[in-house]
Amino acid sequence: MKEIFSNGVLHKNPLLMYAIGLCPIVAVTTTLRQAVAVSIVTSIITIVVCMLTNLFIKKLTMWIRVAVYFGIAICVLIPSVWLIDFIFPNVSSGLGIYVALLSVNTLYLYRSEGFSRKNTFGKSVLDALFTSLGYTLAACIIGAIREILANGTIWDKKLPFGTIIPAFSKPFGAFIIIGFVAAVFAAISNFASTQHYVTIDFDEIEDEADNAAINALEKKMSNGGSFEVKVLSEEGTTYDE
Amino acid sequence: MMNSILNMVIAVLGTLLIQNIVFYSGYGVSEMLRLAMRPKYFVFMSGMVIYFSVALSMVSYFIERKSTFLSRYDKIIVRGVEYALILLVLYIITVLVMKYVFRAEQQKIKRTSIAAFNSLVLAVPLLNDESRFSFSASIGNAIGCALAFVVASVLVSTALVSIDNESMPKAFKGLPALFIFVGILSLAFMGFSS
Numbered sequence: 001m002k003e004i005f006s007n008g009v010l011h012k013n014p015l016l017m018y019a020i021g022l023c024p025i026v027a028v029t030t031t032l033r034q035a036v037a038v039s040i041v042t043s044i045i046t047i048v049v050c051m052l053t054n055l056f057i058k059k060l061t062m063w064i065r066v067a068v069y070f071g072i073a074i075c076v077l078i079p080s081v082w083l084i085d086f087i088f089p090n091v092s093s094g095l096g097i098y099v100a101l102l103s104v105n106t107l108y109l110y111r112s113e114g115f116s117r118k119n120t121f122g123k124s125v126l127d128a129l130f131t132s133l134g135y136t137l138a139a140c141i142i143g144a145i146r147e148i149l150a151n152g153t154i155w156d157k158k159l160p161f162g163t164i165i166p167a168f169s170k171p172f173g174a175f176i177i178i179g180f181v182a183a184v185f186a187a188i189s190n191f192a193s194t195q196h197y198v199t200i201d202f203d204e205i206e207d208e209a210d211n212a213a214i215n216a217l218e219k220k221m222s223n224g225g226s227f228e229v230k231v232l233s234e235e236g237t238t239y240d241e
Numbered sequence: 242m243m244n245s246i247l248n249m250v251i252a253v254l255g256t257l258l259i260q261n262i263v264f265y266s267g268y269g270v271s272e273m274l275r276l277a278m279r280p281k282y283f284v285f286m287s288g289m290v291i292y293f294s295v296a297l298s299m300v301s302y303f304i305e306r307k308s309t310f311l312s313r314y315d316k317i318i319v320r321g322v323e324y325a326l327i328l329l330v331l332y333i334i335t336v337l338v339m340k341y342v343f344r345a346e347q348q349k350i351k352r353t354s355i356a357a358f359n360s361l362v363l364a365v366p367l368l369n370d371e372s373r374f375s376f377s378a379s380i381g382n383a384i385g386c387a388l389a390f391v392v393a394s395v396l397v398s399t400a401l402v403s404i405d406n407e408s409m410p411k412a413f414k415g416l417p418a419l420f421i422f423v424g425i426l427s428l429a430f431m432g433f434s435s
Contacts, residue, residue: 017416019271022267023270024267025267027266063336063353066332067329067333067336070325070329077318078318096317097321097364097368100318100324103321103325103363104360106272106355109354170431171265172424172428175420175421176424176425178420179413179418183412184412186413186417
């Protein structure tokens with residue numbers, strides 16, 4: 001549970017470490033209140049899709065699964081928006097067309113395909129909860145910083161600052177703030193990480209039967225701990241497999 | 242006829258050059274970054290984004306004329322759901338054709354789902370609706386939005402080499418530096434539009 005929590009919130013934060021679900025964050029989370037509204041809708045959709053994936057959908061073929069995820073997201077969107085209207089009147093109307101676009105937020109696709117369909121129901125729900133929590137945390141930090149810098153307020157309450165920079169309510173301001181917040185999260189993740197990263201170039205192993213890499217992996221495994229294997233793609237960039 | 246073509250060209254140029262919709266409004270930015278980082282299926286993905294944007298825009302044009310009795314906000318949600326359902330049907334038809342007619346490989350079908358279900362594709366008919374575009378301008382806007390996505394991917398992928406340097410603090414390496422680079426590009430495109 002601790003590992004699922006730390007991965008969802010910090011090490012594999014979907015927004016800051018994988019750039020997932022950026023569109024509404026960049027465009028409309030100019031205030032903390034809007035960030036909370038976007039995060040609640042996204043989280044509800046993600047949790048429902050992940051739960052249903054684990055219970056019913058995981059045995060379908062990939063392309064049908066994706067269509068079903070999207071169908072569920074469309075069905076969950078309207079009640080989620082009603083809930084937001086009830087909790088924060090007039091906030092969702094300020095989100096414009098981005099409300100409708102929350103149904104194509106890739107967060108649910110990323111967790112359903114990456115985790116829910118391969119694990120138990122309990123783990124799947126926990127993962128969806130903590131990944132959504134990580135997304136919400138990142139979105140709220142970004143929304144709060146933008147609101148403070150661009151409006152001089154927090155949760156619509158005036159702060160005693162003389163200088164405001166309205167440009168931070170624009171998308172370019174959001175990207176720059178996301179960059180700095182992502183760097184802070186990366187630094188904390190590096191500091192707190194208990195994982196041992198081993199990068200293996202499979203082409204190299206195939207060519208020379210690279211015993212050094214295999215020995216290093218075995219040595220790390222004998223010391224315990226969790227592992228993440230990163231595969232080098234043809235272009236030389238690494239990505240999780 | 243000439244007027245329609247002119248409308249289409251103006252819409253393409255406006256969305257692509259003056260107001261690059263990915264940098265200016267953030268539509269499809271997650272998929273754009275992922276495509277820039279993994280360019281193996283660049284041509285295929287770009288083609289698919291153009292196809293879905295244009296096809297959804299064309300079909301949606303005829304739907305949008307019917308429901309005019311709702312308030313602006315309700316209309317956005319209802320039409321968003323309508324367009325999402327059309328997109329779902331388009332995706333299923335496309336995958337069936339790819340799978341059984343063209344015998345496409347699994348990876349391409351996987352990429353098709355990423356190209357179809359992204360915020361840029363779904364945003365196009367909603368933007369057409371907001372701007373009350375004519376049929377030809379709707380298609381022009383769809384092509385412009387999709388090309389803006391392609392241009393953004395190319396620009397970001399060229400930056401990947403230059404932001405990978407040793408002098409950069411470790412925490413900024415990779416995605417954080419890329420976010421800041423995209424922010425600067427976004428600022429530049431904002432300068433064009435204003």
